[in-house]
Amino acid sequence: MAIRINGAEVQAPGDARVSLLDFLREHLHLTGTKVGCNQGACGACTVIIDGERVLSCLTLAAQADGRSVTTIEGLSADGALNPLQVAFIEHDGFQCGYCTPGQICAATAMLQEIERGMPSYVTADLAAERATLTAQEIRERMSGNLCRCGAHNGIVEAIMQVATERAA
Amino acid sequence: MTRVQNVVVESVKTVLGWVPAQWLPGGTPDPLIGRSAAIGRQASRLDGPQKVSGQARFAAEVPMEGLSYAAFVHSPVTRARIARLETQAAEAAPGVILVMTHRNMPRISPLALISITDLSAVGNSSLPILQDENVRYNGQVVAVVVAETQEQADHAAALIEIDYDTVPAKTHFEDAKARARTPASVLIDKNHVTVGNAERELTQAAHRVDAVYRTPGHNHNAIELHAVTVAWQDGSLIVHDATQMIAPSAGALAKVFGLKKEQVRVLSPFVGGGFGGKGLWDHQILAIAAARLTGRPLRLMLSREGVYRIIGGRTPTEQRVAIGANTEGRFTALVHTGYSIMLPYGACPEQYTSSARALYSAKSVEIVQHHVDLDIVPNTYMRAPGESVGTFALESAVDELAHQMGIDPIELRRRNEPERHPISGAPFSQRALITAYAEGARRFGWEHRSAEPGTRRDGEWRIGMGCATGSFPYARMPSTNVRITLKRDGSAIVACSAQEMGMGTSTVQVQHAADRLGLPVDMITFEMGDSSLPASAMAGGSSQTASIAGAILAATDKLTGELLRLAGNDSPVAGLRTGDVRLTDQGVASLEEPWRHESYRSILDRAQRDEVSITAAGSAPLEMLKFAMNSSSAVFCELRVSDVTGEVRIDRLLGSFDCGTILNPKTAASQFKGGMIMGIGLALTEETLFDERSGRIMNATLADYHVPSHLDVPDIEVIWTGIPDPRSPLGARGIGEIGITGVAAAIANAVFNATGKRIRELPITLDKLL
Amino acid sequence: MIPLAYHRASSADEAIHLAGAPGARLLGGGTNLIDLMRKGVEQVSDLVDVTALSSSIEESDDGGLMIGAAARNSAVAAHPLVRSRYPLLSRAILAGASAQIRNMATVGGNLMQRTRCVYFNDAAGSRCNKRAPGSGCDARGGFNRYHAILGASPHCVATNPSDMSVALAALDARIHVSSASGTRIIALGDFHRLPGERPDIETVLEPSEIITAIEIPPSAVAANSTYRKVRDRASYAFALVSVAAGLTLRDGVVEDVRIGFGGVAPKPWRALRAEAALRGQPATESAFMAAAATELADAVPLSGNGFKIDLAQRTLAAVLTELSGDRR
Incomplete structure (x- = not known):
């Protein structure tokens, strides 16, 4: 399986602790998604998974495996x-x-x-x-x-x- | 500040009182006042496309080869000595590169505290940073872990074992009041001001109010977490920081690490909100020290909890305001005194009596602030330090007096409007608060307010209106430099190290430079956010726009001279001097004979120059000492209070501002509204929960510290007088902070009007209204 | 977070098997658990993602509703049957957290979410009997504005933060659970425990059991129902007090009534005493206030939450008055 991010398929990270947010920012350098609290309290990390808005800070990258993620970079x-x-x-x-x-x-x-x-x-x-x-x-x-x-x-x-x- | 500084400032002011106004900067009004083209236009932010597409790059987003990640361990106790420190498990954990504690942290020079007199002194705390085994406040960093990934660093940090020998700590505000200190000065003001005998006047006054108002601690809560990406390269230091003090930080870091100034470069082109909180604190220094030990580039982002633990917020205050008035409603006594936290190792005195010094004329005055000392992370400047919470107390008291006397609160303020600065006696450079009130009241529909509290209803909701005055002083920072480079193609680059935290600095300064240089806006580029550019001061005190404007003005004068020199004798402007010309229509023109004009392109062509570049500093901001330069505002609020639950909902909020020239109505309105929205939080929801038993902040999250959500924010209306200040560059005064002032009082006064309940302790939570 | 293995269960049996490992926990939306793992409150070595299990929302044979445990909160709130037949449930869910979190959180996870007590959440610096049994309770003499006035114990005064569960309590929902040894059904009112001497044990769910579905019986009274949440911020904040209620009247007299309180107790609080006091009584504001007072007669305020007694009564009376509406 793979994570589809703004249309491109990428492999989920090896370390299961990596959040989708950190995966986007630190692994893929898609830094448009922001870190405001890392605890689900501010919405700065909002991305769209399979059409639904979710918080990427409380989503493990592994949870997004097999799903389609759209970030701010994918909107323009x-x-x-x-x-x-x-x-x-x-x-x-x-x-x-x-x-x-x-x-x-x-x-x-x-x-x-x-x-x-x-x-x-x-x-x-x-x-x-x-x-x-x-x-x-x-x-x-x-x-x-x-x-x-x-x-x-x-x-x-x-x-x-x-x-x-x-x-x- | 010391007593010596008091004397110096006072004597400078005295001398300046004798100097004719036209000798001073701003003495002759800026010629751009009244003949601007780009200034005053609705312009969208130039960095908008980058920001809405996620392309604007913040400090924690700079890519680097071989990057490592840091995590902090914070002390959970308040005062202690580390008795046992076990780091082996952490050091052995996967991916760990370094565990840094006081044992191996490099020895560094102490950080100089923020000071009015030394602009490279920008420390918020003078406590040692991981230099010894002592814990001095709850949350202090006691260990740093550096690893290959953030997950590894965070995990290893949890493996460090520390035993503390705790000692008693000062954590109770009420107890500490008994040992309060009374400083000689508060920022550049003499602290204790006595005019007449206010206490005696108070007892003899026909009408008086005398009450204590309390405001809790607050945290800035910029949405961007504090972060740095740092790298040492051949002994030099590159710091990508989220900071509102780029050049001063570079200077201070050079001193701390024993480097030459040129060896430190701080970059911060975008800052995700500052509000006073994005200064120089322990985390940058710890990250830099750790990167030096590992020899690897390093990224550090504080956790949200970490921000609360090691970045100070606004102090709580306890303020007494007493006003005596005669039967005509003229103030015979004005007393504003109180207590707030100011640590021996901190830098911010929270000047909450500032507004009482500037807003009203009174026969007698008693003003003094007392400083309370606790063992905590130092409190610091937060949006409108002083005025934000000071106006809550003062303007609530004025409303209380108006109600007691049966006078409209706006009328009461009008009767006590001063003609000169009430304390210094200096003339106001410009002041139209009463106009702001009149226009605001008309626009708001103030006449529909019922003077009798608790008389308007809509179902379970009681409805009320309130108003209050906001106030903030003008400031222009010395030592602000800009470089203007005029190219042969007629375009210009304006550059300085200034910071962008959302104020729209580059947008407005491009508009300014366009008018100043006589160029279209699309021919001007503004470069900022880098300490390698000409140094500008920190973004603080709502001063950045005026400070840069002053520097651009000075640089333009020098540039004009240089252009005339280059133009030589074969030019239409030959023989003219700087004072005889102005820059207009993409060139230099005679003031007297405007047809005598030569374009920049033509001048540079003939001189065979690709560009001409000038760096200049703004003049010393002596206008601040000669004149009383204060912005003010009239804030109006209409709200509902539930009879069932005590919940407060703001329906309407209007700010009517008197802040000089408004340079860009679009971004200015946003700044005003932003301040007012922070004022809603100040009034209704925000409170840092400091557990006095432990000395620990307990709501170190955005879930438990309630900044306003979308549903808390109504449509806000903002208007302004727009009357230029003849003593400031462009006629403008700062607008970044005044928005928050007066709002909490306007809301509290509206709550009183709705319910008849006077709430003197913020935030106005529903339990206080049940 | 400690090093972690992530598994995705494709069936309830697989989830039960995987969750049996020491250090394993079930993962729904993760909106609470991931945060607690990051804070060091929860130590988890194996996460078993159960979001691929049943998330269906279907009418049951008796005309009630059967909701798969993996159904997202937002899906339940938006479901036409929930909106028309159980508006209090739809509103309760919509009052919780934010749209993003409701899109992530599952109903099974929502039932299992843990308290938001700031001392519970502060693993590094505070004492908490729920997090570390026997360590003490710093909330009792500290910041306890959000804490319980009903059902607390000397060991723990924390509240259950769920909005959804308050509505489910009023609806007599039943929780279907499975384990290797079979299945059982637990009444929602019995699912959450009061803290007593073991605040660390929050539900009657056995470690070997997983929640598979929530069943809501048909309810005539739910057709006229609502949820009101009182909080410190207009939105995106936990409840100080919330009320889920349904009411039917006949000739101005209370025929049936269901009431749940949130924000006041360690569990979603079914107000059975108030309900009993109201049945057969005229639907007047004074009767509502009196019934609310009956329910709160045993309330014990802490240093910072005494206002909740009054607030809970007023809110309940206002909600019932609203539900009386023109049916009175």
Whole structure:
């Protein structure tokens, strides 16, 4: 088996202790995925595995064997920024830029979750097939990604813009 | 600072009082004020594409051949002597290259503490670093393991066995107050200020409030962990660091390791958040020492817990604020005193009385700070040290007085607005707080506030509004240098060692240089983040923008002279002197006769030069001493408090700022909002849990220390007066820290308005409102 | 972390066999276990990944629900049957942790997650009877805001942090477990132990047993149900107090009611006393408050969590009032 990372297959590391996060950063030099706490409390290490956003710090690389991992490096094909990345720049959805890859990976998967009908804690009507995308919905769904510079407003605006454009 | 420094600063201020303003830097307003093109534009961050694509490279991400990894062992006890230290199992563990303890750590020179007078003194702690068997605070590093992989280093670190002979430690704030010290000065201010007899005035005042306010310890919690990647190469040292003090760190590290300044290069092009926490601490020095012993490049990233253990945060404070007022609401007495931690081996005095010195005119004043000494990791500067927590106390008290008197709190502030600096008597360079209040109140809809607490409701939620003043002094650092290189193709490179932690420094300085040099922004490159570039000061005190701007201004003057010299006698600008011309339209032009203009390209062509390069330092920042230069803000908050659970939810937050010229509205608004969001955390959720029984921080995780999450942050509105400061470069004052100030008080005041409950101890957790 | 072997079990039998090795532990999403291994709280030499075992969510023959232990938390919360028939369970899961963690965590793992007591988590510097039996409890005189007011013992005052389990307790869920010697079903209320003198033993699960499924019986009362979580941060924080409740009324009188409390006890706390006090009573706020007071009559506050007694009562009364809604 192998881990598929941004489309390329790589062998899992020999040391089973190696987290997916360290595997990406130290073994593969894919340093776009960030380390904020290494304990599942900040979301900076968010990557997408088989379409779902997860924390790479609490995932052993071995657990990703046979699965498909997308990192921030895999979101902008051939160096062209995707609409969400462009919107983050336009709305100044970051300052230092450190939590940003995690925010963007999380937002990417989150928009798909909403399309699939995933509710959130602030969704008023659980029976509704699909939650109405409000700023409050985005905030709750993005709360697993901490930002210390305080770019929250810009992040929510950027996500809202992309979601609105897609719906149009 | 010492009493001697007090005398020096005071006498400089006195002398400057006699010097005509135009003799001083900033005496003549910067000519760019009012004729800018790029400045003031909404510009997106130049480093945006790198940051959103994961390409921006941070300190722990620099690849190196033969890299090794380090892990720390922290002391779990507070004061002790190491009685037994067993490292054999660790040394024998797979992949281990080195175990470094006090036994084999190289002897190093002590680190000089951060000081106002020596800019290469940037230490946060003067304690010995792994130089002896003594433990002086809980969490101190007692061993370093270096291995081939991080996993091996972490595992081996757990194999080290240490027995400690513990001795009693000072860990109780309340007990330590009895032995508090009263320093002569707090930063550059004289500590103890007495005007009249405030205590007597207080007893005789028609109205008075007198209360004690408490704020807990805080940690910066930048999302990027502190990290270094270091390499020794032929006796020279390369340090890829996450630091907000690049050049000063390089200088300090050279001293610590006995090297020449040129032998140390510190690089830090991107810093994943600083907020005062990314300075020079033990970890860089330990990593460098370990790499010297192994002869291998080394990467060290602190664990999140490690950051709490060895990087100090903000001290807790206990502040008394008392205000007396006459029947017209004029302050007859203003008292602001208190206690905070300041260690003999630490550097940050947390100047929480700073705002009380600058904001109000009062007939009598009593201000003094007392320093408490504990056995802990030294507290340090954290976003708006002093003002962040000081304004909570002061501005809560003003609100309490307004309520007691039945006066609108904005009106009460208006009645006590000073005409000159209340303590020094110096003229304000520019101050429009009352305008900021008026515009903020209108925009916010302050008139909809009910003066009577507890009268607005929405279901289970009580609704309230509050406001408070924020405040932060202007600063410009001496010894900030830049190099401007003008190329023959008409492009320019501006370079200095400055740091980027998210402030948007390069974006704004490119805008600045474009206007200063008369070039389009896309012809300017800004290089920074490397100590091999002309040295700039640390990023602190919201000073970086003004400091670099001042240096660019100085370098431009020198560059203009050089261009005129190169232009020679065959130029349209021949015969003109520096003061007769300005740089505009990609060249030099006469001020009097603007048609006399020659382009840079033409001048360099004729002089057969590929480039002209000038390095200059900004002028001494004497304007800070001559004038009272203070930014201020009016912060408005509307929130809900659950009648059922006591939970607080912020619905609206507005900041109305008076900070001089706003250079880039987009990045400035982000800076203001970022500070205000940290203010939400300060008000509602943040607290470092220091267990006084053990001297140990117990919530050393981002799960247990609650920085605001997305759902805690409402849409925030930010406006500004935009009135230029005639005494500062570009008319700008710093904006990085003022955002956090005033917010906690605005929230506490809104909580009072919603519930009738006055909370004087942060954070305002739900149990206090049940 | 100590050196480690990773195995992926393809069947329950294989998992049972592998997990029998000394130092072996089952691995679900790893959101708790990996963190504890890194902190040195857990010493594990063999990880047995059980996420390939059953993760199906299906209606059972009696109209209830059968959830494979490997089902991800987010999958359960999003399942149409859970949302329509057991909204309290959906909401409880959605109140927990973050979207990323809910995508990783399994329901079996969620049942097994350990306390977030800061002294338990501090292997290097604190005493904890749960982590190191007999070493003492630093939480009792320390930071115990998040700690128990019900069901604690002199040896341990830690709370169970699971949101999901609170809803499952209110729903009378049953846990299916397997071992080499067979299978058995454990009522959720019996699954977690109170600490007593052995806070290190948190569940009745034997070391040789693994959780294979969670069964939720059909529940009319669950159709009108919700979960409210009270915490220090608006999102992504553990509960100070949480309430899972379902309520049916007839003519303004409580016909049936189910109540679970989170954040107040070492286990998900089924409020049987409050339920008994309410059945047949008029659905009024005062009746709700009185029932809540009955449940909390034996509450014992610690130095830093006395407010929880009041908070738990108010929150329960508010939740039941909300559920009474226009059905009153």
